Amino acid sequence: MTPVILAGGSGTRLWPLSREYHPKQFLGLMDGRSLFQETLARLNGIATVANPIVVASEAHRFLVADQARQENASLSALIIEPEGRNTAPALALAALLAARNGADPVLLAMPADHLIRDASAFRRAIKAGATLARHGRLVTFGIEPTGPETGYGYIRKSKPLENKDAGYEVESFVEKPDLPTARKYIRSGRYLWNSGIFMMRAAVWLEQLARHRPDIARACRHAIASGHADGQFFRPDADAFRASPSDSIDYAVMEQVASSGSGGLCAVVPLEAGWSDLGAWSAVWEVGDHDDQGNVVQGDVYLEGVKDSLVIARGRLVAAVGLQDAVVVETGDAVLVANRSRVQGVKQVVSKLKADQRKEQADQRRVHRPWGWYEVLDGGDGFQVKRLTINPGSALSLQKHRHRAEHWVVVKGTARVLKGKQRLLLRENQSAYVPKGSRHRLENPGKTPLEIIEVQSGSYLGEDDIQRFADDYDRHLQG
Numbered sequence: 006m007t008p009v010i011l012a013g014g015s016g017t018r019l020w021p022l023s024r025e026y027h028p029k030q031f032l033g034l035m036d037g038r039s040l041f042q043e044t045l046a047r048l049n050g051i052a053t054v055a056n057p058i059v060v061a062s063e064a065h066r067f068l069v070a071d072q073a074r075q076e077n078a079s080l081s082a083l084i085i086e087p088e089g090r091n092t093a094p095a096l097a098l099a100a101l102l103a104a105r106n107g108a109d110p111v112l113l114a115m116p117a118d119h120l121i122r123d124a125s126a127f128r129r130a131i132k133a134g135a136t137l138a139r140h141g142r143l144v145t146f147g148i149e150p151t152g153p154e155t156g157y158g159y160i161r162k163s164k165p166l167e168n169k170d171a172g173y174e175v176e177s178f179v180e181k182p183d184l185p186t187a188r189k190y191i192r193s194g195r196y197l198w199n200s201g202i203f204m205m206r207a208a209v210w211l212e213q214l215a216r217h218r219p220d221i222a223r224a225c226r227h228a229i230a231s232g233h234a235d236g237q238f239f240r241p242d243a244d245a246f247r248a249s250p251s252d253s254i255d256y257a258v259m260e261q262v263a264s265s266g267s268g269g270l271c272a273v274v275p276l277e278a279g280w281s282d283l284g285a286w287s288a289v290w291e292v293g294d295h296d297d298q299g300n301v302v303q304g305d306v307y308l309e310g311v312k313d314s315l316v317i318a319r320g321r322l323v324a325a326v327g328l329q330d331a332v333v334v335e336t337g338d339a340v341l342v343a344n345r346s347r348v349q350g351v352k353q354v355v356s357k358l359k360a361d362q363r364k365e366q367a368d369q370r371r372v373h374r375p376w377g378w379y380e381v382l383d384g385g386d387g388f389q390v391k392r393l394t395i396n397p398g399s400a401l402s403l404q405k406h407r408h409r410a411e412h413w414v415v416v417k418g419t420a421r422v423l424k425g426k427q428r429l430l431l432r433e434n435q436s437a438y439v440p441k442g443s444r445h446r447l448e449n450p451g452k453t454p455l456e457i458i459e460v461q462s463g464s465y466l467g468e469d470d471i472q473r474f475a476d477d478y479d480r481h482l483q484g
Contacts, residue, residue: 006135007081007110007207008048008057009099012041012069012117013089017355017366018285018348021339022319025367030118031068034289041069041117045078047124051131055110056081058103059117060095063087066238067375067478085235087243092116092201093257094249097214097225098241100207111138112210114203114254120292122279130276133171134204137272143213143262144204145175146276147197153187156284156349158199158255160273175271178260197273200280203254210258217261224249236479286332286341286348290315304335315345320370337370337380375478376401377454389466393447393457395420400448402476409463409470411439413447418455421448444474 016029023029030041038046048054056079061069066085073080084098096114103110113131121127134144147160158181162173178199182190190196215222224245231242263271281292293301293315300311304318309326316325320337332348334341341351358366371380376399383390395401395418403423413420414436422429422437423446429437439445441463449455473482 006051006053007055007099007103007112009096009103009112009114010041010044010057010059010117011092011095011114012059012061012065013086013095014116014118015089016118017352019283019289020351020355021334021336021341021365021369022317024365024369026064027068027369027373028065028118029283030116031065031072034283035120035292039072040120040283042072042076043120044115044117045073045076047121047127050124051128058082058084058099060084060086060099062089068373070237071373071375080237083238085238085240087241087246089251090246090249091251092254093214093218093252094221094225094246096203096210096254097221098229098246100210101225101229102239104207104211109206109208111135112203112205112207116201116282118283119201120279120281120283122292124278126278127276130274130278131204134272134274137166137171137274138204138206138209141206141209141270142272143209143259143270144172144272144274145259146200146202146204147273148200148280149275149277150191150196150198153184153191154198155181155184155187157181157282159187159190159196160199161196162273163269166269166272172272172274174269175259175263175273177263178255197275199255200276201255201282202276203259213258213262218250218252218257221249221252221257238479286315286334286343286351287345290332290345313345339365375399375480379459382458384466387462387464387466389461391459391461393455393459395447395449395455395457397449397452397454400477401446402471402473402478402480403444403446404471404473405442405444406463406470407442407472408465409461410441411445412460412462413437413439414458414460416456416458418449418453419451420455420457421450422446423448446475 012030014028015025016023019029022032031039033039058081059069063085069083082102100112130146137144159179161176161179163176165173227245228241231245232240281288283289290301295301299313301315305322306316306318307324311325312329314328314331316323316333318335323335325333330345332343332345355366371378377394377396379391379393381391415431415433420431422431424439425443431437
């Protein structure tokens with residue numbers, strides 16, 4: 006069995022923690038480990054499982070590689086989508102790559118941004134689904150409803166399968182209902198929430214995709230055939246992939262097969278494993294650890310007369326007084342305040358920020374790079390101050406800047422600096438000045454993180470003022 010982790014989502018509903026360049030699947034929302042890392046970890050203990058294939062965007066490729074490394078997880082492939090085209094084309098890319106050389110593994114397609122608290126129950130359901138998938142079925146997993154939820158799609162189950170413990174045939178997939186309809190679904194006992202997790206043999210998926218969406222199948226075959234390996238990444242042909250329409254696994258294939266009456270080809274396995282898609286701040290509150298007043302709190306928070314609220318502080322002290330059913334999320338550059346019943350409106354706020362070209366919709370003050378991260382501390386006319394943390398054994402690219410000079414001060418650790426023809430070894434409280442136009446490189450030769458304060462000065466301080474001449478991470482070179 007080959008897991009396929011779909012990690013290309015943007016997670017705008019959890020702004021301001023989730024941003025375009027650092028979305029929710031890479032955040033430590035619950036206990037420090039990211040949702041993507043949790044997805045990797047729950048594969049441990051599944052019998053005969055291969056290294057996973059991850060499908061991600063260009064912007065997140067180094068986040069995927071770094072967080073997989075932190076989990077000591079080897080990837081079978083890391084496919085970089087030239088553009089987002091939803092889950093059906095993403096799964097097609099993975100299936101085509103997995104089916105090379107005549108292989109036909111069972112694929113377990115999972116979003117990277119779901120929370121599953123009971124990993125053992127998840128593994129038991131996967132075992133049941135794998136048996137069905139090996140025999141040619143398209144398998145999905147349905148969550149036993151805990152209430153009339155209007156934010157999820159539903160699966161209407163039909164007759165039990167021959168092995169009643171395995172699951173049911175699927176009668177239909179149903180769109181997100183209004184509240185009266187959702188209540189009717191719950192009363193009937195015939196509906197499950199759609200988890201967005203699927204299993205099938207690679208050949209079965211490709212056959213059904215070619216039957217129901219030949220345009221997607223054709224574009225993805227061309228993209229893989231004309232693609233190439235790029236270091237640790239696999240890059241499908243960009244033009245070929247952009248020719249693919251955007252569609253989900255559900256719409257492109259599953260709903261089509263279920264409605265065609267194809268002899269019970271679609272099966273659903275019930276899943277009771279503490280699942281949540283964490284699709285809004287209200288869901289984060291629901292799965293969090295509540296205090297005596299029903300509050301979920303993270304960070305440096307003081308509350309007075311607050312009930313049934315979510316309060317998260319990531320950069321500063323947050324104090325709240327007299328709130329009920331509220332959401333307060335603080336980051337270094339933005340604060341969200343909302344009623345817990347209205348948090349779906351966060352998506353519209355992010356759309357307005359994007360239309361106004363506000364940088365707060367795209368990235369946080371802490372910007373992750375393959376070598377570590379940096380954070381802008383201050384800035385003004387002609388200057389900018391950053392804090393850099395370089396991982397042990399990592400290095401920035403050999404580079405130069407046309408418009409700025411840099412001054413580095415070592416706060417913690419040991420730095421190896423290449424400046425022109427000079428080689429310097431700097432320790433705590435030592436510094437180096439890099440003039441404008443000088444080739445330079447900063448490395449961490451130690452075994453602990455290196456912390457640097459960088460003061461930039463010049464007429465232009467944008468991140469695009471970088472000419473790279475050598476790089477450990479296969480980024481674009483200019484000389």
